[in-house]
Amino acid sequence: MNAGPGAPCKDPRRLRSCIHCLAWGILWRPRCSSCFDFARRNPVGTCRTCGREIPVRDGVCRLCRKQATFIAKWENHGYDDVDLTVAATTGHQLFFAGMESFRGSTPHGNPSHAAAAASGLALVAAIPGTAVVQLRLCDPPRDIRRASSLTPPRDPDLLDLLLGHAGVLAERQGWNTFTRRQVRYGLKLLAACHEPGEPIKTSTVHALSPLQIPTRRMLHVLHTADVDGLLLDDHADSLTVLIDDRFADLPAQLRQELQVWVGVLRHGDSRRRARPEATVRTRLALVGPFATEVAAHYDSLRQITPDDVTKWLDRCTRPSDALSALRDLFRVLKAHRLIFANPTTRIHRSRPNLPTPNPLTPQALQQIGRAAEHDPELRVLVALIGVHALWPRQIRHLLLTDVDLPNRRLHLAHTDRAIDPFTATAITDYLTHRRQRWPRTRNPHLLVSSVSANDDTPVSPLWPATRFQNLPTTPGQLRQDRILEEALATGADPLHLTAMFGFTAETALRYARVVAPELAHLTP
Secondary structure, eight states: OOOOTTOOOSSSOEEEEOTTTOOEEEESSSSOHHHHHHHHHSOEEEOTTTOOEEEEETTEEHHHHHHHHHHHHHTTOOGGGOOTTTHHHHOBOOOBTTOGGGTTOSOTTOHHHHHHHHHTTTSBOOOTTOOOOOOOSOOOOOOOTTOOTTSOOSSHHHHHHHHHHHHHHHHHHTOOHHHHHHHHHHHHHHHHSOOTTOOEEHHHHHTTGGGTOOHHHHHHHHHHSSOTTOEEOOOOOHHHHHHHHHTTTSOHHHHHHHHHHHHHHHHOOSSSOOOOHHHHHHHHHHHHHHHHHHTTTOSSGGGOOHHHHHHHHHHOSSHHHHHHHHHHHHHHHHHTTSOSSOTTTTOOOOOOOOOOOOOOOHHHHHHHHHHHHTOHHHHHHHHHHHTTOOOHHHHHTOBGGGEETTTTEEEOSSOEEEOOHHHHHHHHHHHHHHHHHOTTOOOOBSOOOTTGGGSSOOOOTTHHHHHTTTSSSOHHHHHHHHHHHHHHHTTSOHHHHHHHHOOOHHHHHHHHHHHOGGGGGOOO
């Protein structure tokens, strides 16, 4: 389907509605041929029936005259006895362009048909004082990539409001020149192809991605604009797509039972709170293979026995985690009375011991140091992880106000640490790099990326790991090496590790035992 009126197209014919009689069809121009001829023969005036400024004859526009003729034919009236104001009470019957001759082809004088027409069946009800609008015949996905930003907007006031709001957000969040220009371009495309009052779908905005339009900024502008019903969210989130894909090939009954469990996980119920998305994804990954296997033998989870669960856990690489997810599944189903008994009640699996932390080799540390010399982003990560042993999530949420360079202090959630010279130099170099690359950014976080520089959110959870992509270690392994180094320097004192890094007693002993094996007999 074409983008809508105003979109450039090689063929001048377009699927649209006539701006005068609202007839739907493939038209050469904004008006159908009948309305074009009517406009040539009659002057523009105010229709005394619908109140529009439009070509009129005897004070009535062509659409109202056609409606009056239509009603007169149904009631078997003559052309001399036509009530030209009948559309004010019955509304207008919509029709296709070029097919008016078929509308009055039914037998005249049928009282039941006349009553149906007069009662408003198959008619658009007219409300006094309201404008006549064209109802949407169908609403397929819209692709406006071929639209033109030079096309006059359908709602100039809305476009002015959105452009002004985008300018405020750009100044507040420090958008660069390219982002500002592309957002304005995208808003003009939307305004050229949407009628006044028509909601804008998120799928339509996402279709602009091939034009290098930042859809995330566009959606933020539309979502925060003070216009009710402007943005219609019809875009399925990635978790919903994942769930539908995982359960697509399962039997109907089994799939329905799993959907109940997933619904409780995502949205909660009267006794359970909703779980974070990461938890939902983890439990789906644990239960999905089990559901696929049992679907080959059963049509419902009611048929699952403890032996089925035990055999599955014996083949799992993470039996304790899989058992926890299965227990949650069957508890929810039993609470909703979808199964008779919980097959996991008397099944137990011990949790495996946590892996032993290992120090990094000197060669790996030297490679990290050489890579960090020419990368300010990697260097500040190495300083915060390799010196202060911060978790990547702590680094992502560090604010500029948490770093006090003049006094050499680092303010964390529950601690206040001194900043060593290496960390101070790394942060200073990174701030210089940040000012040069994103001079307009207003993001309050210490670390920013090309995405977060245009808003106030932290960098993505995957961003720290990408900086270590070509190195022989991960941020977690570098943090473990720093903790082991501290344990070695302090004589494997668990109390010192607990106070410095905020560990539990069990975690502190796990690191201390690597340096001092004689502490193996101690228990937290």
